[in-house]
Amino acid sequence: MELIGDNDGIETWQEVNLLYNAALHQMETKMEILNEEFQHVHQYNPIEHIKARIKTPESIVKKLKRNGLDSTIENMVNHVNDIAGIRIICSFTSDIYRIAEMINHQQDIQVLKVKDYITYPKASGYKSYHMIVTVPVYLSDRKVDTKVEIQIRTVAMDFWASLEHKINYKFEGDVPTHISQELIDCAKMVSDLDDKMLQLNDEIMDLGRK
Amino acid sequence: MELIGDNDGIETWQEVNLLYNAALHQMETKMEILNEEFQHVHQYNPIEHIKARIKTPESIVKKLKRNGLDSTIENMVNHVNDIAGIRIICSFTSDIYRIAEMINHQQDIQVLKVKDYITYPKASGYKSYHMIVTVPVYLSDRKVDTKVEIQIRTVAMDFWASLEHKINYKFEGDVPTHISQELIDCAKMVSDLDDKMLQLNDEIMDLGRK
Amino acid sequence: MELIGDNDGIETWQEVNLLYNAALHQMETKMEILNEEFQHVHQYNPIEHIKARIKTPESIVKKLKRNGLDSTIENMVNHVNDIAGIRIICSFTSDIYRIAEMINHQQDIQVLKVKDYITYPKASGYKSYHMIVTVPVYLSDRKVDTKVEIQIRTVAMDFWASLEHKINYKFEGDVPTHISQELIDCAKMVSDLDDKMLQLNDEIMDLGRK
Amino acid sequence: MELIGDNDGIETWQEVNLLYNAALHQMETKMEILNEEFQHVHQYNPIEHIKARIKTPESIVKKLKRNGLDSTIENMVNHVNDIAGIRIICSFTSDIYRIAEMINHQQDIQVLKVKDYITYPKASGYKSYHMIVTVPVYLSDRKVDTKVEIQIRTVAMDFWASLEHKINYKFEGDVPTHISQELIDCAKMVSDLDDKMLQLNDEIMDLGRK
Numbered sequence: 001m002e003l004i005g006d007n008d009g010i011e012t013w014q015e016v017n018l019l020y021n022a023a024l025h026q027m028e029t030k031m032e033i034l035n036e037e038f039q040h041v042h043q044y045n046p047i048e049h050i051k052a053r054i055k056t057p058e059s060i061v062k063k064l065k066r067n068g069l070d071s072t073i074e075n076m077v078n079h080v081n082d083i084a085g086i087r088i089i090c091s092f093t094s095d096i097y098r099i100a101e102m103i104n105h106q107q108d109i110q111v112l113k114v115k116d117y118i119t120y121p122k123a124s125g126y127k128s129y130h131m132i133v134t135v136p137v138y139l140s141d142r143k144v145d146t147k148v149e150i151q152i153r154t155v156a157m158d159f160w161a162s163l164e165h166k167i168n169y170k171f172e173g174d175v176p177t178h179i180s181q182e183l184i185d186c187a188k189m190v191s192d193l194d195d196k197m198l199q200l201n202d203e204i205m206d207l208g209r210k
Numbered sequence: 211m212e213l214i215g216d217n218d219g220i221e222t223w224q225e226v227n228l229l230y231n232a233a234l235h236q237m238e239t240k241m242e243i244l245n246e247e248f249q250h251v252h253q254y255n256p257i258e259h260i261k262a263r264i265k266t267p268e269s270i271v272k273k274l275k276r277n278g279l280d281s282t283i284e285n286m287v288n289h290v291n292d293i294a295g296i297r298i299i300c301s302f303t304s305d306i307y308r309i310a311e312m313i314n315h316q317q318d319i320q321v322l323k324v325k326d327y328i329t330y331p332k333a334s335g336y337k338s339y340h341m342i343v344t345v346p347v348y349l350s351d352r353k354v355d356t357k358v359e360i361q362i363r364t365v366a367m368d369f370w371a372s373l374e375h376k377i378n379y380k381f382e383g384d385v386p387t388h389i390s391q392e393l394i395d396c397a398k399m400v401s402d403l404d405d406k407m408l409q410l411n412d413e414i415m416d417l418g419r420k
Numbered sequence: 421m422e423l424i425g426d427n428d429g430i431e432t433w434q435e436v437n438l439l440y441n442a443a444l445h446q447m448e449t450k451m452e453i454l455n456e457e458f459q460h461v462h463q464y465n466p467i468e469h470i471k472a473r474i475k476t477p478e479s480i481v482k483k484l485k486r487n488g489l490d491s492t493i494e495n496m497v498n499h500v501n502d503i504a505g506i507r508i509i510c511s512f513t514s515d516i517y518r519i520a521e522m523i524n525h526q527q528d529i530q531v532l533k534v535k536d537y538i539t540y541p542k543a544s545g546y547k548s549y550h551m552i553v554t555v556p557v558y559l560s561d562r563k564v565d566t567k568v569e570i571q572i573r574t575v576a577m578d579f580w581a582s583l584e585h586k587i588n589y590k591f592e593g594d595v596p597t598h599i600s601q602e603l604i605d606c607a608k609m610v611s612d613l614d615d616k617m618l619q620l621n622d623e624i625m626d627l628g629r630k
Numbered sequence: 631m632e633l634i635g636d637n638d639g640i641e642t643w644q645e646v647n648l649l650y651n652a653a654l655h656q657m658e659t660k661m662e663i664l665n666e667e668f669q670h671v672h673q674y675n676p677i678e679h680i681k682a683r684i685k686t687p688e689s690i691v692k693k694l695k696r697n698g699l700d701s702t703i704e705n706m707v708n709h710v711n712d713i714a715g716i717r718i719i720c721s722f723t724s725d726i727y728r729i730a731e732m733i734n735h736q737q738d739i740q741v742l743k744v745k746d747y748i749t750y751p752k753a754s755g756y757k758s759y760h761m762i763v764t765v766p767v768y769l770s771d772r773k774v775d776t777k778v779e780i781q782i783r784t785v786a787m788d789f790w791a792s793l794e795h796k797i798n799y800k801f802e803g804d805v806p807t808h809i810s811q812e813l814i815d816c817a818k819m820v821s822d823l824d825d826k827m828l829q830l831n832d833e834i835m836d837l838g839r840k
Binding site for chain 3: 679721785786788789790792793796797800806809812813815816819820822823826827830831833834837
């Protein structure tokens with residue numbers, strides 16, 4: 001296996017772009033295959049939909065600067081974990097852990113880091129399950145294990161996160177206290193709704209089994 | 211314009227399928243164009259995503275039977291309004307009316323019927339904005355105005371509706387009272403969340419304008 | 421109907437881009453619907469595949485300059501006919517005319533100009549059927565009949581045209597005489613192959629009918 | 631690695647379908663990544679387009695019967711090499727070998743069999759480069775190396791092959807001699823055209839280098 005943490009012969013922004021796009025494409029294919037298999041076995045799709053995005057060069061440079069690092073290709077590849085990002089949206093909180101487990105079991109995927117903001121939400125109210133993984137990208141002459149950030153969340157959490165993102169963008173991080181407080185209230189409502197819907201779903205699944 | 215309500219030379223199930231698939235395809239293209247325009251003017255996508263489906267022959271026959279009608283192509287075309295169905299999912303309740311208005315203003319679309327289950331939810335708690343419209347399908351030798359059912363709802367309403375659908379399917383319409391009651395409770399939580407999120411969104415939009 | 425030849429309230433490049441992209445999207449949907457219908461009636465797809473492209477701002481400005489016109493939005497909309505371009509690739513020469521006829525018969529399409537480089541090839545050997553049409557784009561508040569250039573050709577003609585394009589690009593129009601001559605020879609081989617394949621196809625269709 | 635040649639826990643047609651669809655999906659993703667890389671390095675796309683198909687159960691059963699084998703899942707998986715088929719269409723004959731080489735170099739791909747009908751065309755005139763490979767499909771609990779048949783050919787060869795397929799289908803293998811002869815003549819024209827176009831392309835590439 002290629003070493004993670006050197007730049008693997010990637011020398012230009014175009015090559016970074018190529019490699020991380022390939023990693024996203026490969027990761028999406030993986031998730032679609034797992035979703036199909038799950039659907040076949042359990043008559044049920046855990047994944048509602050998937051969004052993929054490449055971080056813009058501007059955002060990457062900003063992140064490096066914030067961490068006191070020069071804007072070199074090597075620093076990008078080694079120190080920015082979310083150049084390639086994939087977001088997996090599902091219906092129920094329980095699906096989140098099911099999907100994380102499926103990813104964990106993939107033999108060719110290496111999980112580098114996990115942050116469980118479902119069990120331990122951020123102070124802002126933010127909930128999501130984050131993983132940094134490497135996925136192998138097979139180029140014409142070599143395999144490059146490439147980092148992808150995966151975020152897994154419910155539709156309700158995703159709705160909340162879009163609004164939070166809009167608010168942070170608008171106030172450039174300097175959000176008025178009453179707005180932050182209202183966001184926390186909303187996050188509570190999202191959690192309650194997710195809990196209630198999951199409980200109802202479990203109830204009818206149990207009834208079905210009897 | 212072709213008369214709505216005769217079968218327009220459609221004689222076989224294959225032709226029904228062809229025509230209504232074309233209507234769905236045309237309707238999706240329309241909505242994508244409107245979404246792009248809206249995005250350009252308002253820097254904002256009202257449409258989160260779109261799902262399209264053709265009713266199965268089995269469901270169509272079932273619906274005709276329920277209404278005491280023979281399973282002829284003519285009866286399908288004249289009496290089943292949701293052979294082609296499109297579902298438009300948006301973030302905020304206010305988007306629902308914005309999208310409905312855009313559809314209303316399309317010169318080549320004819321709105322046949324509207325049911326506003328947003329302002330007047332069903333007893334079950336179901337919320338959605340329904341429209342039956344005709345969209346022109348240009349075949350090689352004629353134009354056929356073809357019926358499409360449009361459902362517009364928020365992501366939270368859509369999540370609720372999926373669970374309700376699963377429950378109805380499981381109990382074949384004969385849902386235990388306590389389950390129905392819990393569904394109503396969930397619908398209330400969905401409404402409260404949608405209200406709160408919309409209010410917060412309006413608030414930050416207003417702040418931005420000052 | 422909107423007048424063709426004024427700029428229809430289109431004022432910025434972004435709006436040009438939006439409108440012509442919508443026109444391409446609408447035109448592709450139309451062609452896919454016609455292809456499906458044709459397939460149903462004749463058990464045969466006349467269209468192999470479709471490519472769509474928007475002319476770059478640079479190419480548009482270049483074309484205006486070549487014609488002694490200022491780079492205004494109005495001049496773009498009125499004097500550049502191929503801002504939106506669609507290429508339809510088919511198997512047999514006879515399909516070209518079939519497809520052109522289907523487009524001609526569309527009630528909402530207006531054919532502005534036709535150039536039949538199939539019957540009358542260019543001196544270079546270039547063969548293709550060109551149409552300038554308008555397709556209605558339904559914006560939120562009005563309909564804009566928008567120009568699209570359609571090129572229809574066989575796979576063999578398309579192969580030849582790619583090579584010619586590469587050559588013209590390489591030599592910036594100043595192609596060495598022996599290369600031009602070889603291109604003409606190739607065009608002859610393309611024509612002979614297309615004729616032979618069509619003749620063989622017609623032959624077996626006739627055998628089938630007996 | 632899983633053993634090739636046992637049925638890897640695949641027990642139903644649905645599972646066969648699932649697995650081979652996943653293999654096709656994975657193989658397409660691989661080829662798209664390689665095409666992007668090639669485009670970046672050589673400013674040129676070797677792949678024109680890709681078609682993928684799953685063999686119908688009927689065709690699989692027919693093939694087994696022809697080989698005197700029972701229609702079991704195990705026989706399908708072990709003895710039918712083209713359940714999953716991918717066709718890669720390129721512009722020039724030289725691209726065919728370039729693509730084959732890229733596939734050969736993929737570390738996770740195993741090439742089981744190669745038939746070079748480019749250098750050694752069939753008596754019918756048929757030209758194509760065939761490979762039987764295995765591609766790893768990562769299911770939730772295991773990796774299954776799954777067979778895929780790859781056919782690589784030029785656009786002109788592909789056009790010819792479609793017509794030949796139509797003819798074989800029409801006459802159910804019992805093609806009249808004069809039709810077979812005309813097909814051979816066409817194949818000769820296809821070869822001559824491909825040779826001429828490649829020669830012209832090489833010539834201009836050389837001119838560019840001086």
